[in-house]
Amino acid sequence: xxxxTCWLCHLFAFYxxxxxxxxxxxxxxxxxxxxxxxHINIDFARILLLWFAxxxxxxxxxxxxxxxxxxxxxxxxxxxxxxxxxFVQDHRVSSEDLRxxxxxxxxxxxxxxxxxxxxxxxxxxxxxxxxxxVASTIGFGMAAPATLNGKIFLIFYGLIGxxxxxxxxxxxxxxxxxxxxxxxxxxxxxxxxxxxVPNLNTQPEHGDEQEDWKPSVYYVTLILAxxxxxxxxxxxGLYSAMEDWSYLESMYFCFVAFxxxxxxxxxxxxxxxxxxxxxxxxxxxxxxxxxxxxxxSLFSVTAIIIKQMLNWILAKLFSLHCC
Amino acid sequence: xxxxTCWLCHLFAFYxxxxxxxxxxxxxxxxxxxxxxxHINIDFARILLLWFAxxxxxxxxxxxxxxxxxxxxxxxxxxxxxxxxxFVQDHRVSSEDLRxxxxxxxxxxxxxxxxxxxxxxxxxxxxxxxxxxVASTIGFGMAAPATLNGKIFLIFYGLIGxxxxxxxxxxxxxxxxxxxxxxxxxxxxxxxxxxxVPNLNTQPEHGDEQEDWKPSVYYVTLILAxxxxxxxxxxxGLYSAMEDWSYLESMYFCFVAFxxxxxxxxxxxxxxxxxxxxxxxxxxxxxxxxxxxxxxSLFSVTAIIIKQMLNWILAKLFSLHCC
Ligand SMILES: [K+]
Ligand SMILES: [K+]
Numbered sequence: 001x002x003x004x005t006c007w008l009c010h011l012f013a014f015y016x017x018x019x020x021x022x023x024x025x026x027x028x029x030x031x032x033x034x035x036x037x038x039h040i041n042i043d044f045a046r047i048l049l050l051w052f053a054x055x056x057x058x059x060x061x062x063x064x065x066x067x068x069x070x071x072x073x074x075x076x077x078x079x080x081x082x083x084x085x086x087f088v089q090d091h092r093v094s095s096e097d098l099r100x101x102x103x104x105x106x107x108x109x110x111x112x113x114x115x116x117x118x119x120x121x122x123x124x125x126x127x128x129x130x131x132x133x134v135a136s137t138i139g140f141g142m143a144a145p146a147t148l149n150g151k152i153f154l155i156f157y158g159l160i161g162x163x164x165x166x167x168x169x170x171x172x173x174x175x176x177x178x179x180x181x182x183x184x185x186x187x188x189x190x191x192x193x194x195x196x197v198p199n200l201n202t203q204p205e206h207g208d209e210q211e212d213w214k215p216s217v218y219y220v221t222l223i224l225a226x227x228x229x230x231x232x233x234x235x236x237g238l239y240s241a242m243e244d245w246s247y248l249e250s251m252y253f254c255f256v257a258f259x260x261x262x263x264x265x266x267x268x269x270x271x272x273x274x275x276x277x278x279x280x281x282x283x284x285x286x287x288x289x290x291x292x293x294x295x296x297s298l299f300s301v302t303a304i305i306i307k308q309m310l311n312w313i314l315a316k317l318f319s320l321h322c323c
Numbered sequence: 324x325x326x327x328t329c330w331l332c333h334l335f336a337f338y339x340x341x342x343x344x345x346x347x348x349x350x351x352x353x354x355x356x357x358x359x360x361x362h363i364n365i366d367f368a369r370i371l372l373l374w375f376a377x378x379x380x381x382x383x384x385x386x387x388x389x390x391x392x393x394x395x396x397x398x399x400x401x402x403x404x405x406x407x408x409x410f411v412q413d414h415r416v417s418s419e420d421l422r423x424x425x426x427x428x429x430x431x432x433x434x435x436x437x438x439x440x441x442x443x444x445x446x447x448x449x450x451x452x453x454x455x456x457v458a459s460t461i462g463f464g465m466a467a468p469a470t471l472n473g474k475i476f477l478i479f480y481g482l483i484g485x486x487x488x489x490x491x492x493x494x495x496x497x498x499x500x501x502x503x504x505x506x507x508x509x510x511x512x513x514x515x516x517x518x519x520v521p522n523l524n525t526q527p528e529h530g531d532e533q534e535d536w537k538p539s540v541y542y543v544t545l546i547l548a549x550x551x552x553x554x555x556x557x558x559x560g561l562y563s564a565m566e567d568w569s570y571l572e573s574m575y576f577c578f579v580a581f582x583x584x585x586x587x588x589x590x591x592x593x594x595x596x597x598x599x600x601x602x603x604x605x606x607x608x609x610x611x612x613x614x615x616x617x618x619x620s621l622f623s624v625t626a627i628i629i630k631q632m633l634n635w636i637l638a639k640l641f642s643l644h645c646c
Contacts, residue, residue, distance in 0.1 A: 008476050012604075015387070030533075038348050038404075039409040043494075043497075043498070044499075046494065047491070047494045047495070047498065050490060050491055052485065053487065054458065054484075054487050054488065054491060057483070057484060057487065058451060058454045058455060058458060058484075059451070061454040061457070061458075061484065062447055062448075062453070062454045063447065063450070063453035063477060064449040064480075065445065065453060065454060065468065065473060065476070065477075066445050066446060066447050066449075066450035068468070068470055068472050068476060068497070069444075069445040069450070069466075069469060069470060069473050070445040070446065070450075072434075072469045072470050072473075073434060073435065073443065073444055073445045073469075076430075076431060076434035076435075076436065076469070077434075077436060079431075080427065080428070080430075080434075083424065085536050087420070087424045090420075091414070091416050091417075091420065094414075095413050096412065097413075099408045099438055100408065101407075101437045102428055102438055102552055104403065104406045104427075105403070105425055105428060106438060107403075107405075108399060108402075108403035108438060109401075109402075109429065109432060110588060111395075111396060111399035111400075112396065112399075113399065113400060115422055115425055115428060115429060117524065120390050120396065121392075122388065122392040122393040122395075123389060123393065124385055124386065125385075126389075127384075127385040127386070127388040127389035127392070127503050128381060128382070128385035130385070130388060131381045131384040131388060131419070132381060132442065133584075134449045134584060135380075135381060136584060137460070137583045137584050138374045138584075139462070139579065139583075139584030139585050139586045139587075140464075140586075141463075141464055141585070141586035141587040141588055143392075144579075144586040144587075144588035145392055146389070146392060146395045146396075146399070147391055147392060147395050148571065149391050150388060150391040150395075151572070151575040152571070152575075153387060153388070153569070154388075154393065154579075155574070155575065155578045156577070157384050157387075158578065158579075158582055159582075159622075159625070160380070160625070160629075161377075161380060161381075161384065162378065162582055162584075162622050163621075163623075163625035163626045163628075163629055164380065164626070165377065165623045165625075165628035166371065166622050166623065167372070167373060167629050167630055168370070168373055168377060169436075170470065170626065171369065171373065172365075172370070175366070175510060177364075180348060182514075182590045187478040191469060198472065205599070248471065249474070250474070252474040252475075252477065252478065252480070255477070255478045255481065256462065256467075256477075256481075259481055259482075259485055260460045260462075260583065261456075261460050261462030261481065261485075262462050262585075263462045263464035263467040263584070263587070264462075264464040264465070264467075264587055265433060265464055265467035275332055280389045287488035290464045292404050292610075293383055294326065296518075298486075299482075299485050299486045299489050300481070300486075300489065300613065302340045302486035302489035303486045303487070303489045304490075305486075306483075306486055306487055306490050307490055310448070313334065318539055321416065
């Protein structure tokens, strides 16, 4: 039974031990007090607290976005109604016929047609770009299967593709942490060596202690954030040069793409013609893969910090009510 | 230094121990042979193998999607060109003016305007839906910030929102595995009890052995897949009743939404009027949260199975070249 059970304890090791390792406090308030609070499952309390935090955060976000975007939406409606009315007046077209044409154009837009010429969506390279947005779960939506067969195939195709990509991101994170730990240890070793000469009081550390030392989660987050920002800035430079976007817009696009939101309001590589088309397409793919990997890593370590904060809040709450 | 180092060993515990636990083989072929292959880092080989597998899988997918979708794309182009030409001919409108109007309509569509009336995008409930698609990284794109302030706010808002949601999904997965393990143990206990009566040869298992037993990764994947399919079917029933979608289309929508691809070609809850609007909106939100959580869990365990397969392939490859 040994090889079969391994995977589970190791998967658990990740989740459980993060909690247990950090929450000496959670252990403390479980044993210490006999009030009603101690009977509540601590894991359940954590997920509930996180849930409330997310809902509150979403309400706050909704209020801000509504305040920021609502005027621009109303303006867009007014502008379009004016443009439509002007066109009907100037060209004496029946309003119904025009609305019918616009309805057709809506369908055409969904099929990838635009007034400015665009690259084909379903030639091989277009389909490859689509498949990449499926596996990475970015899903820009510049292309989406229109046929029923395509939709059915997507479900089965996406299942394995997404799982494989999640594994890739996890392996990437693991490699990144190994690299950061290795570099941080080297820095530390060199620093301690330099310190020995001027300051004779400091004793040289044991080799074992050096090998066991690991950087804190904050340190790793800081480094990953720096890497993510550098990649974002580099990619923004590329996109602002190749597409008709400002640098700030490119940064917004990069964040949306790399975090795998992929709204699809801006999509790279959609114009019909580029200088050095193939070079740009390859650079675009590599940038997206690198960006998504880095941002995923950053999110994962940030999640650990949020968990630590939740543990701290829970510990405070429980100790207030019990002791 | 103890509390600071904990998080890292535990994060590592997840990644490393899954490898080490399962790959007695990888340990074996590291020590056993002295050829060039043994010097290659096994972790690097794994990520490289996965990388090639993903690229190959993407090429295969691109070929299939291209074959399935290309005819429909060409047909859509022909249809639209015909409709446009007919309109110009029938109404004697200057082609340039019409193209200008259609260009304006393109912008209007990006701002959420459609011929059929739609719900406002940036009132509070619309903004809340948008924020939910940000935090879950679904990013349907039915709404996307149009103002520069909105775009800048999104970057900072999304960072914490996405990290918190990733943590939520991880905690959900942990709870699910705990539940499945608990239920599987109970089933096993009851089965073994029943077996004692008819078959006297079977010895009752020790209590400790019962407590240590854990279901295999395949078992958990099977259960999670069943749960995900049930949730998908239930949600599809809801959507096919409330939106103008067939049941199969609803299943496609559910898969695209729950896997957090969110192409945005179909988005739930966008019509201006629904029966029982508020009930539907809440049901919609709950379905998406449940669906995304289940699908994320399914992807995570499937990723572990893929990793096991990679380990197996690597073990075969190394033993072929070295022994
Ligand atoms: K998307
Ligand atoms: K997405």
